[in-house]
Amino acid sequence: MRSRESAALSRTRRARREDLIAAAIQVISQDGYGAASLERIAREAGTSKGNALYHFSSKEELYQAVATTLFETGAAYMAERLRAAGTPAERLRTYLESNLRFITLNAAHVGATQRILQNSTTVQVIEVEDAAAPLRRLLQSGQDSGEFGAFDPEITALSIRAAIDMAAFLFLRHPDLDVEHYISETVALFLRAVQPAPAPSASASASAP
Template sequence: MSKKNKPTNQKQMSFIEKARRAQIVECAIETIAEVGYTQASLGEIAKRAKISKGVISYHFANKEELLEQVAIEYYMAWHSYIAPRIETQKSPKEMLRVYIESNLTFVDENRQHVFAVIELLSNKITADGKLQFASDHDEAVLLPIENILTLGMQEGIFREFTKPSARVMALTIRNAIDGFTIELMRKPHLDVQEYTRELVTIFDISTKK
């Protein structure tokens, strides 16, 4: 898809290379979260990282690769935070609760990174080709919820869901989480625990048999 071979192969990277990339990704996150996608130029990122603009180009094939890395690292962090917490739950009801709780906690504890990715995704909705990424992202994020819903239904704990209605339910849960994130961007002092409790309640009620 891109002209150059992306040396995504992490094994080949030296320690210092990895460190620099990590640092730059970190600053990119910071910058995007603070000034927004549109204003987050390589120059701005470099300035905040106190490095020359060229350094970024040296470590990343282009801006896109950098942004992709921001998203990839986010997704990995998210997944490794959420997945184990859900897996240790026994009932689908508990799984759903933990899914909501751990997502909101994750957002709360990784505000900048999450904000940055929100910005990224927002700005890629219509951009050629990269719609793919946003779309992939969404499927990956939706699937676990749908699985929980299906499971709960099979176990007779949740109400009946057809396939489409499970999807709407999943989307609604996901939108509640993402919407919370945006609300948190606007109002950093939001009472996260309260919000979490409320969401758990709402979706506990609305999935109940």
């Protein structure tokens, strides 16, 4: 006779860890990084501080898990969307859309991880490589093909990354934001920015007759 309670008690190791990761995200998002003590997080997860340290040998390790799970799910999410090749402009659109949509779906997780990475000295992201590097290569390929205009791809990549990285806090502060509108506007903004300059022909001045 396996009671429901026994099912609850036999929670697998993984489930408990996920509870704690979710609790850490929740506490950091709600009360701030500074207020996120192990005691507080464990209580949020419905367990004890001692047990939390049974599943994660240190607080830093729990925070590392928060970051790692985010990058794993994020990478999986975007990998399938970015796989399909296309023109650089299409790939830039897909990159922005998938990034922003993933962030809107995981705003608390993203925001908490950003706080952790900002404040922790030991938590590291696996991809040590500059987060803007893939984007820079994408922009360069667009310039090589003549589809994009002339600009410093490094700096442009950084500006695009800034807009993306800001999104989590934007959505956390304004939960009622129209996500689709925000995404399409941001995509359009940067697509305009990377377009080649219009030929300085008569038609250019024609817009202000």
